Amino acid sequence: MATILREWSYRYPWFYNAISWLAALSVGGEQRFRQLALTDIEMTSDMEVLDLCCGNGQATRYLVQHSSKVTGLDASPLAISRAQQVAPDAKYIEGWAESMPFPEQRFDVVHASVALHELQPVQLWRTLQEVHRVLKPGGVFTFVDFHPPFHPLFNVSLGLFILLFETETARQFLKTDVADLLVRVGFRQTRRLLYAGGSLQVIQTYKVEP
Numbered sequence: 001m002a003t004i005l006r007e008w009s010y011r012y013p014w015f016y017n018a019i020s021w022l023a024a025l026s027v028g029g030e031q032r033f034r035q036l037a038l039t040d041i042e043m044t045s046d047m048e049v050l051d052l053c054c055g056n057g058q059a060t061r062y063l064v065q066h067s068s069k070v071t072g073l074d075a076s077p078l079a080i081s082r083a084q085q086v087a088p089d090a091k092y093i094e095g096w097a098e099s100m101p102f103p104e105q106r107f108d109v110v111h112a113s114v115a116l117h118e119l120q121p122v123q124l125w126r127t128l129q130e131v132h133r134v135l136k137p138g139g140v141f142t143f144v145d146f147h148p149p150f151h152p153l154f155n156v157s158l159g160l161f162i163l164l165f166e167t168e169t170a171r172q173f174l175k176t177d178v179a180d181l182l183v184r185v186g187f188r189q190t191r192r193l194l195y196a197g198g199s200l201q202v203i204q205t206y207k208v209e210p
């Protein structure tokens with residue numbers, strides 16, 4: 001079930017931004033939230049970076065501060081046109097995460113911000129395979145997304161958030177052991193960082209050198 005609020009959040013960028021600003025307070029604010037997945041990732045300006053499911057570019061605008069070679073990919077042309085305004089220094093491509101229009105070993109970093117929970121289980125599996133394919137050996141996949149909270153207060157707030165803004169895919173995602181999927185796809189050296197009473201996770205994982 002999703003409410004009218006979800007539709008509004010996609011229709012009105014100011015509404016989406018206000019909701020994410022509010023949610024970001026749980027980790028110390030928007031700026032920190034948008035760069036959470038970059039924790040301990042060493043990026044240089046010549047690194048090829050993919051912002052997977054970039055949406056309106058709210059995380060892309062921070063990625064372009066680290067690299068001059070950022071590409072945003074999203075299935076929605078409307079989201080891409082908004083991202084072009086928000087983070088004009090990135091390149092954008094319309095496409096599906098589960099069948100990306102990129103050659104093998106194109107990127108040093110693949111980043112995804114609160115996006116994987118939007119995917120159906122089969123799409124998620126294919127997307128992880130695609131991320132592995134487009135990463136260079138030694139490259140890192142880093143993402144931030146929901147996680148089942150360990151703190152009762154965050155259990156309530158995440159439950160409410162999902163009820164108001166999300167669909168069944170988010171509930172499925174919370175039951176999914178993504179770290180296990182990543183190992184099955186071929187990723188190694190996976191680490192998980194938890195924030196906001198466990199309601200947010202950052203996973204960072206590497207494509208190993210052959």
Ligand SMILES: C[S@@+](CC[C@H](N)C(=O)[O-])C[C@H]1O[C@@H](n2cnc3c(N)ncnc32)[C@H](O)[C@@H]1O
Nearest residue numbers: 053054055058074075076079096097113114118
């Ligand atoms: C919740 S928004 C997150 C956007 C952005 N990463 C952020 O942090 O604000 C999810 C985005 O994923 C995109 N999306 C959903 N399924 C997709 C798919 N299968 N392939 C590509 N993009 C997809 C949607 O169009 C939407 O822009």
